[in-house]
Amino acid sequence: MAIFFNEEFLSHVQGPFHPESPERLRGIRQKLKQHDLWRDVKGSKTGTLETLLMVHDEGYIDYLRSCGECSLTLDTMVHHETYGIAALAAQASVDAVKWSKEEGRPSFALVRPPGHHAGKDYGIGFCYFNNIAIATRYLQRQGDKRIAILDVDVHHGNGTHEMFAMDPSVLYISTHQHGIFPGTGPVEYVGKDEGEGYTVNLPFQAGCGDSTLDVAMEEIITPVTAAFKPDAILVSWGMDTHYRDPLASLTLSSVGCARQAEELMKLSKKLCGNRITFMLEGGYDVPALSEVVAAAVGSTQGVEVPLEYTDIMDNSCLGRGTIMRCKQIISKYWRL
Numbered sequence: 012m013a014i015f016f017n018e019e020f021l022s023h024v025q026g027p028f029h030p031e032s033p034e035r036l037r038g039i040r041q042k043l044k045q046h047d048l049w050r051d052v053k054g055s056k057t058g059t060l061e062t063l064l065m066v067h068d069e070g071y072i073d074y075l076r077s078c079g080e081c082s083l084t085l086d087t088m089v090h091h092e093t094y095g096i097a098a099l100a101a102q103a104s105v106d107a108v109k110w111s112k113e114e115g116r117p118s119f120a121l122v123r124p125p126g127h128h129a130g131k132d133y134g135i136g137f138c139y140f141n142n143i144a145i146a147t148r149y150l151q152r153q154g155d156k157r158i159a160i161l162d163v164d165v166h167h168g169n170g171t172h173e174m175f176a177m178d179p180s181v182l183y184i185s186t187h188q189h190g191i192f193p194g195t196g197p198v199e200y201v202g203k204d205e206g207e208g209y210t211v212n213l214p215f216q217a218g219c220g221d222s223t224l225d226v227a228m229e230e231i232i233t234p235v236t237a238a239f240k241p242d243a244i245l246v247s248w249g250m251d252t253h254y255r256d257p258l259a260s261l262t263l264s265s266v267g268c269a270r271q272a273e274e275l276m277k278l279s280k281k282l283c284g285n286r287i288t289f290m291l292e293g294g295y296d297v298p299a300l301s302e303v304v305a306a307a308v309g310s311t312q313g314v315e316v317p318l319e320y321t322d323i324m325d326n327s328c329l330g331r332g333t334i335m336r337c338k339q340i341i342s343k344y345w346r347l
Contacts, residue, residue, distance in 0.1 A: 012311040013114070014052045015107040016040075016121040023096045023124055025088050030258060030295040031137040036123060038297035042305040046316050055106045058098030062105060065148040066141055066174055071132040075139060083134040097124050097139040104142035105149045108245065108288045112150065117276055117311055119304075120146075120290040127168030127247045127292050128193060136166065136193060143247050143290050144174045147181060150243055156180060159241035161232065162187070163224075163271060164249025164292040165259040167196030167214070171247065177206040182239045184232055186224060186252075188259050189214035189333075198337050201344065208344030211235060215333050220254065220262030220325030221270075227334055228274055235345050236278060243286040244279045248272070250294030250303050254324055258295050262324035265299060269306035269318070276311070 021033040043049040063072050076094045083089060100122035107120040126143060128136030147158045160175070162168040162185040172195065175181040185196055202210035213227055236244070254262040263271075272289065279287035289307070294300035299320050306316040328334075338347050 012051070012117045012119055012308050013107070013110055014119050014121050014308070015055060015103040015110075016052055017054050017099055017103060019096050019099055020123050022092060025086070025137065029086070031123065031125070034297050035294065035300060036121060038301040039121060039304045042301035043308060046305055046309060046314055048305060048308050048312065048314060053106070053110070055099060055103040057095060058102030062102055062145060062149070063098060063140055065152075066131060066144045068132040075134070083139075087134055087137055087139070093139065100124060100126070101140045101142050101145045104146045104290050107290070108146045108150055108243065111286050111288050112153065112243065115285050117279070117285060118288045119308065120288060122291055125292040126290070127162060127164060127171045128166070130170040130173050138170065141170045141174065143245050144171050146245060146288070146290070151180065155242035157182070157239060157241045159236050159239055159244045160184070160247065161236070161244060161275060162247035163252065164247050165251040165256065165261050166192055166249070166293060167212070168247055169193045169195040172196065172210060175206065176202045176210060177204045179205050179209050182209050182236065182241065184211040184213075184235065186213045186215065186227055188261050189216055191259055198333060199340060201341060208341065211337065211341055213333055213337055215261065215330040217260035218262055218325060219330040221264055221267035221323055222326050222328045223330035223334070224252075224263060224267060224271055226328045226331065228271065230334060230347065231337055231341070233278055234347055235341070237282060238345055241283055243283055243288070244275065246275055246287065246289045247292045248289040249292035250300045253294070253296060253299045253303070253320070254322065255296040255299040255320055256294065258293070264323055265303050265306065265318040265320045268303040269310070272307035273310050
């Protein structure tokens with residue numbers, strides 16, 4: 012697994028005590044180095060305007076570039092360096108999917124700021140440019156016909172969802188916690204117009220964890236993605252689903268999070284020649300985030316990373332009702 016990372020990502024600081032801090036990447040890097048997994052690390056050059064324009068409005072881009080010190084929301088601040096670092100994160104995401112396409116191997120965009128809350132003309136939820144949406148459009152310009160986006164962050168990716176709601180060439184599946192920021196992604200929403208049926212939402216109640224996500228993978232994510240027949244799988248990867256995370260209340264263990272990544276890689280090997288790229292979104296407990304990333308990277312290199320945070324809090328599929336409701340709704344579009 013190639014890792015796409017730039018030192019500049021550590022220079023992005025929202026403000027003191029902000030949960031989306033450079034310590035997230037420092038912790039991941041330290042854990043990877045501890046297990047001799049900080050290899051095949053690739054840097055990117057500054058992102059271009061052309062790259063951003065694949066999904067974002069030029070006026071919004073200009074605002075981020077020129078506003079200096081301002082704020083998009085109370086928790087999404089803009090500093091003089093923000094534009095350049097966010098553009099670099101988008102470019103690193105593009106470079107990661109390009110490498111995966113060329114090499115037929117998994118890649119990991121270890122980037123910040125994250126992206127899946129950013130819309131065409133707005134930023135919110137710590138996000139400025141939508142990294143995964145930009146990478147998707149890049150691949151389509153390179154000839155790929157169908158891209159599957161699997162968003163396993165604890166928060167619904169409202170920006171990604173909006174960009175592809177009417178697009179049947181992009182499958183968007185999101186597992187997230189119900190009732191928290193940004194408040195979007197009800198199970199009933201399946202996209203619209205030509206894109207109807209190509210959005211699948213699984214909003215789980217607080218407390219759902221390992222067994223719920225295992226069943227969701229087996230009964231919905233795997234069969235729907237297989238039926239879609241993607242040319243590549245892109246993952247909005249957030250470890251804020253972990254039981255230690257301070258911003259939400261799902262209860263995945265480190266084992267569950269790592270297993271989820273491994274199952275997605277197995278799926279990509281079966282469906283699209285190992286073409287899968289993980290893009291870092293959330294995850295705000297640094298020790299848990301770091302060990303899960305290391306375990307996933309290690310699984311691609313035959314290195315077993317010991318996991319500390321392994322408590323199982325959901326062993327009876329607490330979210331079964333949501334899964335059944337989702338199956339009922341999407342059975343109109345997919346044979347499950």
